[in-house]
Amino acid sequence: MMSVLLAGLCVAAIVLAVVAFVRGPQARLFGRPLHRPRMWGVGVVCLGLSGLVRLAVSEELVPKGWEGATGVVYVGLSGAFMVVLVSHLVLQIRAHG
Numbered sequence: 390m391m392s393v394l395l396a397g398l399c400v401a402a403i404v405l406a407v408v409a410f411v412r413g414p415q416a417r418l419f420g421r422p423l424h425r426p427r428m429w430g431v432g433v434v435c436l437g438l439s440g441l442v443r444l445a446v447s448e449e450l451v452p453k454g455w456e457g458a459t460g461v462v463y464v465g466l467s468g469a470f471m472v473v474l475v476s477h478l479v480l481q482i483r484a485h486g
Contacts, residue, residue: 392448399440406433424484425477432473439466 409416409423410430416423423429442463445451451459 392444395444396441399437399444402433402440403437406430406437409433425480428473428477428480432470432477435466435470435473439463439470442466 405418407430409418409426413426414422416426416430439462442459446456446459446463
């Protein structure tokens, strides 16, 4: 039950990010405009996909021979999310400071 809920949250995050990426400058989140929505969208897609990869591994949906490769994919996506997040924060600080 919990894995279905987590998978649904990951998919919802990916859909939200794709909408923000496609809408571009007009994208809004909770009524407020998003700054750099495409960067935000890429970060959330990385996070959602890494969540789905980790969920697939924990539910043993990945073949035994692919566990190493999925670990690399998970670390790569999580690292990409962190890089995008830090880049976004630096750009926000530079814009306001």
